[in-house]
Amino acid sequence: MRKIAIYPGTFDPITNGHIDIIERGCKIFEKVIVAVAKATNKECFFTLDERIHLANISIKHINNAEVEGFDGLAVNFVKSKKSSIMIRGFRAVSDFEYELQIAHANRTLCEDIETIFLTPKNKYLYLSSSLVKQIARLGGSIKEYVPDAVQDAIKNKMQKK
Ligand code: COA
Secondary structure, eight states, rough: OOOOEEHHHHHHHHHHHHHHHHHHHHSSSSSEEEEEOOSSSSSSSSOOHHHHHHHHHTTOOTEEEEEEEEOOOOHHHHHTTTOOOEEOOOOOOOOHHHHHHHHHHHHHTTTTTEEEEEEEEEOGOOOOOOHHHHHHTOOOTTTSSSSSSHHHHHHHHHHOO
């Protein structure tokens, strides 16, 4: 059995949709490492340390999941953990091109690493971190989408900005 799977992403911030994927991954693999990327092509709302902290708080109920930050290529992080599996969430058809592009780029970089796609519950199919931040910015409720600690962190940070 393949023991460790890596779930890389920006997690800016982690949402219930991500947590749903982590819970599913944890039923398949002995351990899932949530890998929070420092280098993404997005301008992040939360710092890397904040994203790691919020992910840690949000998954503390899952025994076989842990969180780590990484810099550089995701495939190198996967190899450094002696893993060969990357998990990605696949929500709707709109994810297809983007996810295929990432999976192929990663396969070109490292032939031995497989990407496994997991789908979240229907209610999270159209959820994204940007959507959550947008709703919060406009004063809407994000209770259904993120854990309480994430909700508080978004509100606090928005008040300071
Ligand atoms: N529930 C809720 N939202 C989800 C989701 C789920 N199950 N699955 C994906 N999303 C959302 C995220 O919230 C995010 O929303 P946003 O765009 O509003 O922020 C979006 O889908 C995609 O996010 P994510 O899964 O974090 O991917 P990403 O494109 O932000 O990050 C990396 C991609 C970090 C994995 C990739 O850039 C990477 O590997 N970087 C390291 C450098 C590298 O190796 N590059 C070469 C390979 S591309």
